[in-house]
Amino acid sequence: MDIKQVAKETSKVLASYLTYQALRIITDQLWETNPG
Numbered sequence: 001m002d003i004k005q006v007a008k009e010t011s012k013v014l015a016s017y018l019t020y021q022a023l024r025i026i027t028d029q030l031w032e033t034n035p036g
Helices: 005-033
Strands: none
Touching: none
């Protein structure tokens, strides 16, 4: 197993997860400020 490849894939997964979490937070904040 190539350690560079593992690091690259790990960073992709982490970036995707953080993007997902950021979108959830933004959506929640928008929903609080403008319900309905």
